[in-house]
Amino acid sequence: MDKLIIKGGRRLTGEVAVSGSKNAALPILFTTILASGRHEIRNVPGLRDINTSIHLLETLGARVEGRSGTIWVDTSGLDQVEATYDLVKTMRASVLVLGPLLARFGRSRVSLPGGCAIGARPIDQHLKGLAAMGADIRLSHGYVEAEAKTLRGARIHFDLSTVGGTEHLLMTAALAKGETVLENAAREPEIAELAEVLNGMGAKIEGAGTDTIRVLGVEQLAPMSHRVMPDRIEAGTFMIAAAITGGDVRIRDMRLEHLDALAFKLQDAGVEVFSRDNAVQVRGPERIRPVNIKTRPYPGFPTDMQAQFMALMCLADGASVISENIFENRFMHVAELLRFGADILIEGNTATVKGVRRLSGAPVMATDLRASASLVLAGLAADNTTEISRIYHLDRGYERIEEKLKGLGADIERVKE
Numbered sequence: 001m002d003k004l005i006i007k008g009g010r011r012l013t014g015e016v017a018v019s020g021s022k023n024a025a026l027p028i029l030f031t032t033i034l035a036s037g038r039h040e041i042r043n044v045p046g047l048r049d050i051n052t053s054i055h056l057l058e059t060l061g062a063r064v065e066g067r068s069g070t071i072w073v074d075t076s077g078l079d080q081v082e083a084t085y086d087l088v089k090t091m092r093a094s095v096l097v098l099g100p101l102l103a104r105f106g107r108s109r110v111s112l113p114g115g116c117a118i119g120a121r122p123i124d125q126h127l128k129g130l131a132a133m134g135a136d137i138r139l140s141h142g143y144v145e146a147e148a149k150t151l152r153g154a155r156i157h158f159d160l161s162t163v164g165g166t167e168h169l170l171m172t173a174a175l176a177k178g179e180t181v182l183e184n185a186a187r188e189p190e191i192a193e194l195a196e197v198l199n200g201m202g203a204k205i206e207g208a209g210t211d212t213i214r215v216l217g218v219e220q221l222a223p224m225s226h227r228v229m230p231d232r233i234e235a236g237t238f239m240i241a242a243a244i245t246g247g248d249v250r251i252r253d254m255r256l257e258h259l260d261a262l263a264f265k266l267q268d269a270g271v272e273v274f275s276r277d278n279a280v281q282v283r284g285p286e287r288i289r290p291v292n293i294k295t296r297p298y299p300g301f302p303t304d305m306q307a308q309f310m311a312l313m314c315l316a317d318g319a320s321v322i323s324e325n326i327f328e329n330r331f332m333h334v335a336e337l338l339r340f341g342a343d344i345l346i347e348g349n350t351a352t353v354k355g356v357r358r359l360s361g362a363p364v365m366a367t368d369l370r371a372s373a374s375l376v377l378a379g380l381a382a383d384n385t386t387e388i389s390r391i392y393h394l395d396r397g398y399e400r401i402e403e404k405l406k407g408l409g410a411d412i413e414r415v416k417e
C-alpha cells in the first residue's frame with residue numbers, strides 16, 4: 001500500500017491542469033452498453049475507478065483499447081449480463097450497468113452495492129424507476145435480478161435528489177418505448193453531460209440540468225464520440241490548495257460556472273477567485289475568514305467538497321459551522337483533522353470548526369476519497385511532516401495528485417509502505 005509524505009508550509013504557486021471528470025466519465029463508460037459498436041471517449045482520467053469500470057465492461061464482453069486519455073470501447077461482442085460482488089463492492093457506480101443491460105438484453109443481474117464509509121446509500125429510487133418502466137425486479141442473495149420483455153416509458157417522481165438514480169433512469173429510458181418523465185431529477189452538470197452524450201447517440205432527451213427531464217425512447221442508439229468535461233471536484237480541491245497555503249495558482253481546463261457555490265464561499269473567506277485567459281486564478285489571503293456552509297444538491301454547495309472546505313476552515317480566524325445534508329456519515333475526516341491540532345466539535349450532521357493559528361503535521365489515515373483530499377490539504381498547510389496512509393482511496397478520484405501538487409511547489413512524495 002502506498003502512502004504520502006508531505007512536508008508542509010510551502011506556498012503553492014504556478015499553473016495546474018484539471019483532468020477529465022470521474023463522475024461524468026463513469027456513467028458515460030456504462031452508456032456504451034446501450035449501443036453495439038466502437039465508441040470513442042476522450043479526456044478519460046487515469047483513476048482506479050476508471051480501471052474498475054473498464055474491467056467491468058471487459059467482463060461483460062466489451063473490448064477496450066486504452067486506459068486513460070482517449071479510449072475506445074467496442075461493445076459489439078458484449079454478451080454477459082452480470083456484474084458480480086467483487087466488482088460492485090470496489091465501486092458503487094457499477095450498479096449503473098443494471099438498467100443499460102436490461103434495456104439491451106431484456107435481463108440483468110447486479111450485486112447490491114451495500115453501504116460504504118460515508119453512508120448506507122440505498123438504491124431504492126433506481127429500482128423504483130426501473131419497476132415503473134415495467135421491469136420485474138427481484139432481490140436474491142445480495143443480487144438485484146431484473147427482467148423485462150419491453151421497457152415502457154413512465155412518469156417517475158424521485159423522493160429525493162439522486163445523481164446516480166437520475167443517470168441510471170436516463171440511460172435506461174433512452175431505449176424504452178414511449179415517453180419517460182423524470183420529476184425532481186438531480187441537476188448536476190454530469191447529468192446534463194450524460195444527456196448530451198445520449199442525444200449525440202440518437203436519443204431524444206430534453207430538460208437535463210433542470211428538475212424535469214423528458215425522454216422519448218428510440219429503437220436504437222449509435223456509438224458515441226465524446227470528450228469528458230473537466231472534473232469540478234478536482235478543480236475545487238486545487239482552489240482550496242491555493243487558498244490554504246496562501247498561494248497563487250492558475251487552474252487550467254476547469255469550468256468555474258460548475259463551482260459557483262464553492263467560489264462564492266471562498267470569496268467570503270477572503271480568497272481571490274477570478275477568470276483570466278481561459279483559466280481561473282486563485283489567491284489565498286494572509287488569514288482565512290470563517291464561513292458557514294451547508295451541503296446541498298447542485299447548484300448548492302457540493303458534499304464532495306465538504307471535507308476539503310473543512311480543512312480550510314481549520315485555519316480560519318474564528319468559528320465556522322459546516323452542515324452535511326447529503327450523506328449521514330461524511331465526517332470521517334474529523335478524527336484525522338484533530339491529529340493536526342484542529343478544533344472541531346460534531347453534533348449530529350453539524351461540525352463546529354474553531355480555527356487555529358497553525359496546524360502541525362501528523363500521521364493520519366485516509367478513510368474515503370474526499371476525506372483523503374482534506375488530509376492532503378491540511379498536510380500542505382501544516383508545519384513539519386504529515387504521513388497519510390491508505391491513499392488507495394485518493395487514487396480512486398485524483399489523477400497523479402502528488403505530481404500535480406509538486407508542480408505547484410509542494411514537497412510531497414509517494415512511498416511504498
Ligand SMILES: CC(=O)N[C@H]1[C@@H](OP(=O)(O)OP(=O)(O)OC[C@H]2O[C@@H](n3ccc(=O)[nH]c3=O)[C@H](O)[C@@H]2O)O[C@H](CO)[C@@H](O)[C@@H]1O
Pocket residue numbers: 022023024026092093119120121122123124125126127160161162163164165186303304326327328
Ligand atoms: C459516481 C458519482 O457520481 N458519485 C457522486 C454521486 O453519488 P450517488 O449517485 O451515489 O449519490 P446520490 O445523489 O444518489 O445520493 C444522494 C443521497 O440520496 C440517497 N439515495 C440515493 C439513491 C437512492 O435510490 N436512494 C437514496 O436514499 C443517498 O443515500 C444519499 O444520501 O452523487 C453524490 C452526491 O452529489 C456525490 O457525492 C458522489 O460523488
Ligand SMILES: C=C(OP(=O)(O)O)C(=O)O
Pocket residue numbers: 023092093304369370397
Ligand atoms: C463519493 C464519491 O464517489 P462515489 O459515489 O463513487 O463513492 C466522490 O466522488 O466523492
